[in-house]
Amino acid sequence: MSNETLYLLSFILVTAAATFLTRLMPFAFLGKHSSHPLAQHLGRYLPAGIMAVLVAIFLPRSAHWQVPVFGLDALVPAALVIVLHLWRRNALLSMLAGTSCYMLIQQQLSF
Amino acid sequence: MPQHNWLIALKTSLPVLFGYLPLGASFGVLFSTQLDYAWWIAPLMGVIIYAGSGQLLAVTLLVTFTGLTQVFIAMLLLNARHVFYGLSLLEAFKGAGWRKPYLIFGLTDETYSLLTCRARSEDKKREQQIDFLITLFNQGYWIVGCGLGAWLGRALTFDATGIEFALVALFIVLCIEQYKALQSSFPIWLGFAAGLFSLLVFPESQQLLIAMLLICVVLFWQYPANKHRYKNRLARGPVDEQ
Known part of the structure; x- marks a missing residue:
């Protein structure tokens, strides 16, 4: 087995282990406390908060912030996703339109 | 006459089909255009790892030959939100027997939203069978998406610059969905x-x-x-x- 294949194989196994571990943890440690009010409180509000964190961190990172763009190269596609999703509520449509819009902007304009 | 379990699971999971085919395909295209590995490694990753954002990040890490310790930590942090998903399904998965490990393995963002939003009857055993089928169907769509994207991306001379925005778009969509569910x-x-x-x-x-x-x-x-x-x-x- 070449070094590269070995690296790829270990990479896949390490990634799979880390992913499964995060999914397993609450079941392994908190199985007995599933109906505790604190677990319900976290289970109710955390997912939404975490999605918002992901947007707040990854959206600005995908933008160019210097003059004269001011982040609009990512904010415009993001606005398109929001408007389309509130209007049609079709996840595929919103994502496809937003991503195409972003790709078009990044490929046509050079910063 | 009650509907067959697989029919209910198919109907419930249909929106994810339309989400996973393009998202899996974006991963596949990214995989074949950025890396030199065989195309079928992409769907294989869909079988073994099965994580949307995780696999997209994996391409970036593979390109730069990132050390495995750092890969492990990055994946733990990126997937840390899964810890909180389990919290709301502890009760639903209780006593699911041999199906439980797979239900936990397949708990992606999308599977989580389907399983927590769907109406449940008193028949827990049957609901767990349906949960299992939904998880299985979702992973199936994902693997097909990964494979299609990688296979097409291999032959395609296609400027994929900016395709990673699919992930940001997905997070925005999930944010809106969470808001609607929580009010x-x-x-x-x-x-x-x-x-x-x-x-x-x-x-x-x-x-x-x-x-x-x-x-x-x-x-x-x-x-x-x-x-x-x-x-x-x-x-x-x-x-x-x-």
Whole structure:
């Protein structure tokens, strides 16, 4: 087995282990406390908060912030996703339109 | 005449089919255009790893030959949100027997939203069989998407610059879906504030984790004031979102 294949194989196994571990943890440690009010409180509000964190961190990172763009190269596609999703509520449509819009902007304009 | 389990699972999982084919395909295209490995490695990763954002990040890490310890930590942090998904399904998965390990393995963002949003009957055994089928179908769509994208991307001379925005678009869509399910914008604003704060203050590698810790701190802090809302439901398991 070449070094590269070995690296790829270990990479896949390490990634799979880390992913499964995060999914397993609450079941392994908190199985007995599933109906505790604190677990319900976290289970109710955390997912939404975490999605918002992901947007707040990854959206600005995908933008160019210097003059004269001011982040609009990512904010415009993001606005398109929001408007389309509130209007049609079709996840595929919103994502496809937003991503195409972003790709078009990044490929046509050079910063 | 009750519907067959597989028919219910198929109907429930259909929206994910339309989400996973293009998302899996974006991963596949990214995989074959950025890396020199055989195309079928992409669907294989869909079988073994099965994580949307995780696999997209994996391509970036593979390109730069990232050390395995760092890969492990990055994946733990990126997937840390899964820890909180399990919290709302502890009760639903209880006593699922041999199906349980797979239900846990397949608990992606999308499977989580389907399983927590769908109507459940009193027949727990049957609901777990349906949960299992939904998870299985979802992973099937994902693997097909990964394979299609990688296979097409191999032959395609295609400028994929910017395709990684699919991930940001997915997070925005999930944010809106969470808001609609909760009928409360509080956790969304909290998440935004925490995310922007750590983006401005902390180094890039720690932003995600610190922002998530900040949300936890705030939720713990306001828990005593909200405790009374959960007490009556102690025996009932997951909170029903109205």
